[in-house]
Amino acid sequence: xxxxxxxxxxxxxxxxxxxxxxxxxxxxxxxxxxxxxxxxxxxxxxxxxxxxxxxxxxxxxxxxxxxxxxxxxxxxxxxxxxxxxxxxxxxxxxxxxxxxxxxxxxxxxxxxxxxxxxxxxxxxxxxxxxxxxxxxxxxxxxxxxxxxxxxxxxxxxxxxxxxxxxxxxxxxxxxxxxxxxxxxxxxxxxxxxxxxxxxxxxxxxxxxxxxxxxxxxxxxxxxxxxxxxxxxxxxxxxxxxxxxxxxxxxxxxxxxxxxxxxxxxxxxxxxxxxxxxxxxxxxxxxxxxxxxxxxxxxxxxxxxxxxxxxxxxxxxxxxxxxxxxxxxxxxxxxxxxxxxx
Numbered sequence: 001x002x003x004x005x006x007x008x009x010x011x012x013x014x015x016x017x018x019x020x021x022x023x024x025x026x027x028x029x030x031x032x033x034x035x036x037x038x039x040x041x042x043x044x045x046x047x048x049x050x051x052x053x054x055x056x057x058x059x060x061x062x063x064x065x066x067x068x069x070x071x072x073x074x075x076x077x078x079x080x081x082x083x084x085x086x087x088x089x090x091x092x093x094x095x096x097x098x099x100x101x102x103x104x105x106x107x108x109x110x111x112x113x114x115x116x117x118x119x120x121x122x123x124x125x126x127x128x129x130x131x132x133x134x135x136x137x138x139x140x141x142x143x144x145x146x147x148x149x150x151x152x153x154x155x156x157x158x159x160x161x162x163x164x165x166x167x168x169x170x171x172x173x174x175x176x177x178x179x180x181x182x183x184x185x186x187x188x189x190x191x192x193x194x195x196x197x198x199x200x201x202x203x204x205x206x207x208x209x210x211x212x213x214x215x216x217x218x219x220x221x222x223x224x225x226x227x228x229x230x231x232x233x234x235x236x237x238x239x240x241x242x243x244x245x246x247x248x249x250x251x252x253x254x255x256x257x258x259x260x261x262x263x264x265x266x267x268x269x270x271x272x273x274x275x276x277x278x279x280x281x282x283x284x285x286x287x288x289x290x291x292x293x294x295x296x297x298x299x300x301x302x303x304x305x306x307x308x309x310x311x312x313x314x315x316x317x318x319x320x321x322x323x324x325x326x327x328x329x330x331x332x333x334x335x336x337x338x339x340x341x
Contacts, residue, residue, distance in 0.1 A: 004029070005078055006071035009037055016131075021151075025083060025274070028069075034274075035068065036083040039076060059121055063114035065134060065148035084146055086135035086270045089200070093130060096268055098203035101223040102260040103268060107133070107145050108197050109252055114147040115189055115245040124184035126152050128192035129173040130199060137272035154184040171208030177238065179210040187241045190248055194234035201227055212236075223260055230255050 003011045009026040015036070016023040026037040058066050070079035089107060093099065111133060118125055127149060136144040152168050169178045175191035195206050198213045201224050206213030212235035218224040230251060234241050242248040252258065
């Protein structure tokens with residue numbers, strides 16, 4: 001028999017798990033659509049506040065996964081989001097090892113587009129890592145990345161939810177200052193972008209220490225060497241990093257790494273993990289139709305693509321908390337004040 005959450009969401013199967021919850025495939029009884037749903041594992045006040053913060057951060061951008069709805073039942077809560085069928089960048093690296101530089105450059109360019117919108121809304125993600133970079137199932141066409149999991153994201157101008165001495169982030173990807181509980185800063189996300197990019201082209205996960213990942217010794221002048229050298233400032237101190245995602249993206253565009261030809265023997269396919277295998281490349285709405293055909297050795301088509309949402313490419317907004325959530329936040333704050341008293 002199927003299990004329903006709050007009488008609305010039919011739980012189909014778990015697809016991911018993490019420290020704060022489990023992600024399921026669910027069927028929404030209201031519209032019959034299959035969606036992804038994150039179910040909170042803990043029910044303490046801090047976890048609930050983070051849950052509400054995550055589901056309230058709605059950045060309308062073609063490279064960001066936007067929460068759709070939420071529900072509560074007994075001591076559990078969930079929120080839904082569009083399901084992204086192509087797996088994650090972590091899956092891509094695990095299955096293919098080091099990625100061709102042109103693939104890494106394209107994925108990083110799309111990630112920076114997402115962070116432009118996120119930072120433009122006054123939010124720092126704080127957990128940029130391969131597992132949080134989802135992929136549409138584009139087959140051998142140009143990849144399409146979508147940033148997800150805003151569970152520990154923080155508005156720059158809102159009160160902190162953790163003590164100053166508490167590190168927030170994923171070891172290996174978070175900036176050194178995050179280890180010491182530094183205030184949210186968009187430049188910390190740029191450090192994470194660079195750490196992810198290094199892993200993409202080396203195939204090695206960065207060590208879980210508060211220092212930059214090793215860049216190795218690629219052949220001088222090679223695309224990999226040029227790419228790693230481009231990333232080096234972002235792995236420095238906050239003052240040494242590019243001032244914004246837009247600047248790092250501009251530096252990447254100027255490097256010419258987005259226009260590299262295919263490498264000999266290159267063969268990467270992003271299939272549908274919950275349906276067809278895309279033996280024939282198909283067009284996903286909003287995704288560029290350029291085939292990444294290794295036999296053709298052509299340059300990537302840099303023409304614009306249509307947005308996945310009605311708000312338009314590059315647009316962003318942060319919706320206010322629903323009324324019920326505001327009430328719950330007030331109650332939790334009151335309870336905390338009473339306990340402290």
